[in-house]
Amino acid sequence: MLKRYNITETYTPHMEQEYEKVIGLEVHVRVKSQTKMFCSCRNAVxxxxxxxxxxxxxxxxxxxxxPQLNKEVVRLGLIGWMMMGCEVNKTSRFDRKSYYYPDLPTSFQTTQLFETIVWKGSVKTIVNWETKEFGIHHMHLENDAGKLTHAWGKTLVDFNRAGSPLMEIVTDPVFRSADDATEFLREIQKIMRAAWVSDADMDKGQMRCDVNLSIRPTWQEEFGTRTEHKNVNSFGAVSRVINAEYKRQLKIIQSWWEVDQETRWWDDDTGTSTSQRSKENAMDYRYFPEPDILPLVLEDDFIQAAKQKLVELPVERRIRYLDIHKLQEDDARLLTADYELSNYFEKLVELTKDPKKSCSYITTILLALIKESDEEKNISDLWFDVEEVAQVINLVNNDELSSTNSKAVIEELFNNGGKADDIVDAKWLRQKNDMWALEAIVDQVIEDNQTQVEQYKWWNENIFGYFVGQSMKLSKWQWNPKIFNELLKKKLG
Ligand SMILES: [Zn+2]
Structure with missing residues (x-):
């Protein structure tokens, strides 16, 4: 219970300094197994x-x-949880959570409460340039309900989704701001995608989130009374729920009322919430052990096989891109938002040893081309190998191709595929660095332009660029201006 605090009657923004948000999240992620959790129906991915x-x-x-438990669901779940550093319980059990709702044909949900498959864990992320680690209380498997559609004064029920497998991730009340909570959710999404456990697309209902929030004076350790908003379905909405609910609770406390423990319904269009029902306790759900499913016993080989599928955490990559590769924060975030994109970048860096150029060729050229093209392409759908982009970068770094022309080569690769070297030669873009031939050109330019040479020597150094231009022209622009520069400086004295 919140202690009474000497405050004014109406809401005043300065109170935000004195009351902090305490937020916990329950995240549901749809596991992308081929079939549903307990039957052989197609999983509604x-x-x-x-x-x-x-x-x-x-x-x-x-x-x-x-029902029969789908092994693939357990395997994928385990991979996802182990990415979050959980402890695996070799023996776990399923329980029935009883409640009636029209979208729940069994009138109970098969879930885990007493002995869950994994325990603990944490997720590291970066919130406003600060690395933070958020603790997870517990995680388990459960099946999804169907979907209700309210239309024409009727309610229609569709069970296509019923029985789809969900991973539930329940955090401790560890978040203190909307940014904390949304960055955590984004990190979960990245982890799920990186490990191929779920597409975790919030728009498609593949990831949903319940937001629990209470407030307390910053000096107080005890938690306040919390409210819950169920099934918030976008990162933006999570942020709006948190900020609106915080203000609502602060207003209540400032008016000397008490916050009710309840489930509230969020209307994202109006930015307001309404009371839905008083919050159930675990007792109300009449949990009891599921009699139709045997205890789940995981063998060491099964756990080891799942462990083999773990990949580097997206946040670890992001930190590496910032600290070792010295990329900009925005670029590091963009590259790690999509694990395939980040794999592409990793490969490019390995081939070019040039993280900065690898990043800029991906972000400013390739992604722009993908965006402009009519087809919905992904970096992994490109017609040409990553080796070709690496070759373009290497040619630029070896002064064999100008940076401007390199864009034309990538465009040609993007439109018609092929080999970088072939395109460079076919378009006469290769800058040649044959010193003998270059010297002959420079000598020719000096001989043909004696008047300008005199000018340059006696009073007008500004015309130096003229000689470079003439040399480039004579060489039909196939050579490297940098080298003409050096040669001319040497010869003109
Ligand atoms: Zn089925």
């Missing part, structure tokens, strides 16, 4: 177009149904 066509007696809750 891409939602089936016709309602109730992707169902069977198990996922639509017929009385005689007998």
């Amino acid at each position: 891409a939602l089936a177009s016709e309602p109730n066509t992707n169902i069977c007696s198990i996922c639509s809750g017929f009385p005689w149904m007998l």
Whole structure:
């Protein structure tokens, strides 16, 4: 219970200095297994177009149904959780969480409460240039409900999604700002995508989030009464819920009222929330051990095989890009937002040993071309190998190709594929550095332009560029201006 605090009657912004937010999140991530959690129906990764066509007696809750746990779901879940550094429990059990709702055909959800498959864990991320690590309280598997559509004064129910596997990730109340919470969620999304556990697309309902929030005076250790907002479905909405709910609770406390423990419904269009129901306690759900599913016992080989699938954490890559490769914060964030993009960058750096140019060729040229093209391409769908982009960068670094012309080569690769070297030669873009031939050109230019040479020597050094231009012209622009520069300086004295 919040202690009474000497405050004014109306809400005043300066109070924000004295009350802090205490936020916990419950995140549901749809595991992208081929089939559902307890039956062989297709997992609704891409939602089936016709309602109730992707169902069977198990996922639509017929009385005689007998669920069978999908091994693939456990394997993918384990990979995701281990990426978050959890402890694995070799033996876990499923429980029934009983409640009635029209989208839940069984009238219970199969979940884990008493003995969950994993325990603890944490997620590291960067919040406003600061590295933070947020603790996870517990994680488990459970099945999803169906989907209700309210239309024409009726409610329609579609069970295509019912029985899809969800990983639930429950954090400790560790967040103190909307930025903390949203960066954590973005990191979860990156981890799930990197490890191929889920596409975690919030727009498609593949990742949903419940926001628990209470407030307390900054000097107080005890937590206040919390409210819950269920199924918030975008990063922006999570941020708006947190800031609006904080102000709402602060207003209540400033008016000497008490915050009710309740579930509230957020309307993102109006930016307001309304009370939905008083919060249930675990008791209300009448949890009991699931009688139809045997305890889950994980063998060492199974755990080891999942461990083999772990990849480098996206945040570790981001930190490496900032500290070792010295990339800009925006670029590091962009490259690690998509694990395939970051794999592409890694490969390019390995081939060129030039992180800065690798980054700029991806972010300013390749991604721009992808964006401009009509087709919905991904970096992994390109027609040409990463080796060709590396070759373009290497040619530029060896002064064999000008930076301006390199863009034309990448464009040609992007449109028609092929080999970088072939394109450079076919377009006459290779800058030659044959010293004998270059010297002959420079000598010719000096001989042909004696008047200008006299001018340069006696009073007008500004015409130096003229000689470089003449040399380039004589060489049909195939040579490197940098070397003409040096040669001319030497010869003109
Ligand atoms: Zn089914």
